[in-house]
Amino acid sequence: MSGGTPTGLTEALAQLRDGRTDAHAYLDTCYDRIDAREPQVGAWQSLRPREACHRWLDHHADWLAGTPLRGLPVAIKDIIDTADMPTTMGSALHADRQPADDAACVAALRSAGALILGKTVTTEFAYFSPGKTANPRDLRCTPGGSSSGSAAAVADGMVPVALGSQTAASVIRPAAYCGTMGYVATRGLMSLRGVQPLAQSHDSLGIMGRNFADIRLIAELLAGPLPTPSLPLQGLHILRVPGAAMGDVSPEMEAAIDKLAAQLREAGATVTDLADDGRIARLVALHGAVMAFDAARNMAGEGARPDALSPQFAELLETGRGIPLADHAAAQAEIRQLGDWLGAARAGSAAILAPAAPGSAPEGHAATGAPHMSRAWQALGLPVVTWPADVDAQGRPLGAQLIGHRWRDAELLELGRKTALLTPSPTLR
C-alpha cells in the first residue's frame, strides 16, 4: 500500500500550505490509484470525471485557498444525498434517484472546500445485501458493509477520507475488514439531514480515514469545534468486553485483542474484563428488534414493492411490521436500562475495548459478515473508533474497537490515535 497512494489529509494540507504540492497533483495521485484499482475493487457508485475535477479546482482556486480543505477530495457513501450526483441507496428502485439537496454533512464539507469526488458503494438501503465492492486487502474477501465502498476506497488509497453511516455495524465492520481507521460519532452530534435512514433509533454518521488526525479534522467540520484532551495512557483504565459476550469470535481475533490488552498494560493502562452476565448479549438482541421496527416504518414506500427488494431486506421489513408496539416500547425501555447499567459499570474507565468484527474479512462476496460486535454500542448511541490492530495468518486485518462515552468523541479519537500507535501492522503500511 505504499508508493502511488496519497498522503493523508492533514499531511497534504501542510504540503499545500508550504507549496510542496497542489490540489491538482493530489487529485491525480488519487485518480491514478482509482484508474489502476477500481476495476478490481469496485468502490465507486459514481465518480466525478478527472477532468471535471481539475476544472472545478481551477474555477474555485481563489476561494479554495482560504478554506480548511483547499480542494482535497472526499468520498460520500451513496446513502447520503448529493445535489450533483445521484444517490441510489444501493437499491434498484432508486437507480436514477437525484436528490434535490446535499445532505447537511455534504454541505458542510463543500463549504469547507472539499472536492466531492464521488459516491461510494453501499449495500441495499445500508442493510445486508452487498454491492459490487471487493476487499482491497484481499479481493476474494468481502469488504464488509454497509459502507463498503467508503472503507475500500480509503483503505486502498483512492481517497483520503470518506463519509459512512452506521445503524448496526456499517462503518466499524467494513473499516476493520478493509484495514483502515473508522469512527462513528455520538448519535445526535452530527446532522443526519439528507442521510437516508435505515432505523432512526440507531443511525449515526461515521468517517473513514487513513489516520485519526484526518478523521478528527473532518469531525470538527461536521460537529463543530472539539476539545483537545491530553490523555496519557499511563494510569488510564480500559474495560474489555470479550467478543464471546456478543457472539461468535475467531480465536485469532481473541488473540489480537489479548495482545493489544497486554500492550496497553505495558503502556501503563489497566485493562479489566467486564463481568459478563448476558446483558451485552441482550443489548445485541434488542438492537436487532428495534432496527426492524424502525426500518418497516421508514420504508413505507419500498415495503409495498417487495419484489424489488432483496429477500433479506423484505424479511427485515416484514419482521418489523410484525412487532407489536408494546414490545417495541419494552425494548426501548430495556435498552435504556441496560445503558444505565453499562454506564455505571464503566464509570471511571476511559473506553471499552472489544473486537471490531468477529474476525478478519470472510471470503466471498455474497454477504458482508456479521454485525454483532457493534450492535450493543450502536443501540446506546455511543461513539466508536476502529483501527487495524493486527493481521491474521493470511495477512488480513484484524480490527479492534474502542467505545467511548456519549459526547466525549474528542477523548475517544485521541485514545484511538494513541492506541493505534501501539499496534503498527507492518503488512498494512
Place this chain on the structure above:
Amino acid sequence: MSGGTPTGLTEALAQLRDGRTDAHAYLDTCYDRIDAREPQVGAWQSLRPREACHRWLDHHADWLAGTPLRGLPVAIKDIIDTADMPTTMGSALHADRQPADDAACVAALRSAGALILGKTVTTEFAYFSPGKTANPRDLRCTPGGSSSGSAAAVADGMVPVALGSQTAASVIRPAAYCGTMGYVATRGLMSLRGVQPLAQSHDSLGIMGRNFADIRLIAELLAGPLPTPSLPLQGLHILRVPGAAMGDVSPEMEAAIDKLAAQLREAGATVTDLADDGRIARLVALHGAVMAFDAARNMAGEGARPDALSPQFAELLETGRGIPLADHAAAQAEIRQLGDWLGAARAGSAAILAPAAPGSAPEGHAATGAPHMSRAWQALGLPVVTWPADVDAQGRPLGAQLIGHRWRDAELLELGRKTALLTPSPTLR
C-alpha cells in the same frame, strides 16, 4: 363552521362504505370550502387542482375501493417531502425545491389510498418566521406555527386531516390557536424520513384533525396497529402543570384549565398540581439550547447564506454555532435527568394537563406566538394531544393539552377523546 364543511374522515368512510357519498362528492365539499375561504385564510402552499383530483379518483377507483382511506383527501405540511409537489420549507432558498421522493409518512398515506390534496404553509424551516396564513377563527390573528397551514386548513374545514411536525410547539400551538384537535406522536414512533429536520433531538411528527377518531385512524397508518384501551375517567389521576410553571399565561387560559380540571373531577378523576420547584422551567430553557445546537448543524448549507434567511433564523443558527459541545452534552444529560424526575413525579397518573398555549391566538401576522407551553414535553419526546377546551371573551379558542407517557399514544388519544367530550365549545361547532 357548520354547513358546507366536510364531515370527518371516520364518518365519511362509513358513508362511503354505505354508498351514502362518494369520494368525488367529498372532495367537492372540501374544494368548495377552499375556493370560498383560501383567499382570506392562505392555508395552502401548493394545491392539486380540483379536476386533477377528480381524474385521479376516477383513474384509481377500483384500487381505492379496497384501501383504508378510499381516496379521501389529506394535507401535508410543506416541510414534508412529496415526490409530486415542491417542498419549500417556507424558505425563499427552496422556492423551487422538488424532492426526489415522498417522505415515509406520505408514502404510507398514499399506500392507504389517501388523495394528497396539497401542501400547507409552514413557517420558514418550521421555525418562527411566518408564512401567509391567517387564523380562520379570526383573520386578524396568527394561526400559530410552524404547522400554520395544516391547522388552519383543518380548523376551517378545507380538509379533514393534515400532517404537521413539532420541534418546539409547531403542532400543538397552531391547533390550539385555530381551534382544532392536534396530536404529536411519541418521538421515534413514526418515521421522519423525508420530513426536513429542524432539530433532530426534538423533531416529532404530528397530526391535526377534526376529532380524535380521525387522528387515531391516521396514526395507525403511520405507526402501525395501536391498542384500544378502555380508560374510564372515573378513578383516573391527572397531574396538572400550571401554565405559570412554564412562563407567561393569560388569566383566561388559567381559568379555562381550572374549569377543565373541575369538569374532570366531576367525571370522577382526581386532579392534583405538580409540585413546582422550577424544574419544568429548566426543561423549557434546555429545550431551546438543544434546538439551536442541532439546527446549526442541520442547516450547514443554508447557514452559509444568512442574507437569504430571516433575521430570527439566522440568529438561531448563530446561537447554535456558539454553543460549546460540553454545554450541549450537559444540556442533554440534564434533560435526561429531568425526564427521570418527571417520570417518577407522574407515576400513576394517566396524563399531565396544561395549557396548550399561553392564551388565545394573538392578533397580528408578524409572529406566531410563544412556544413555551410545549418545550418541556417536546424535549422529552412525549406524546401530546390538544383540543379547544374553551373560548375567550372574543370567541377565540383556548386550547388545553394532555401529555402522555412515551409509547402509550393510544391511551393518550383515548383520554383526549373523552376529555374533549367534557368541554364542548359551542362557538367552534
